[in-house]
Amino acid sequence: MIEKLERMAMLFDFYGSLLTEKQQEMLSLYYEQDLSLGEIAEEYKVSRQAVYDILKRGEKTLEEYDNKLGLIKKFTAERQKLADALDLLDRLKAKGESDLREKIKQALNEIIEGFYV
Secondary structure, rough: OOHHHHHHHHHHHHHHHOOOOHHHHHHHHHHOOOOOHHHHHHOOOHHHHHHHHHHHHHHHHHHHHHHHHHHHHHHHHHHHHHHHHHHHHHHHHHOOOOOHHHHHHHHHHHHHHHHOO
């Protein structure tokens, strides 16, 4: 379940603005604010089934965008490359290159942190 929540959060971050306003609102309430189908239905004065249908349609749309554009796969690959580079820099420490290593590590960490903004 955690994996699905993480995936939906990433999909929503990358493609959420391409959804309808209602889909954006309901996906946000469900995934980000952890409201139940019943709570969302009550807020919008619709049935739980209507909320469920809107969520499923929104999820499907997000998956279709990612299947076509592949931004999450690219993002994940770039993040892994940066993590690998940081790992290699840690190995430099043993060779006495700590000053250069720290400067490079700081720059890479800034890049990685930029992904989460």
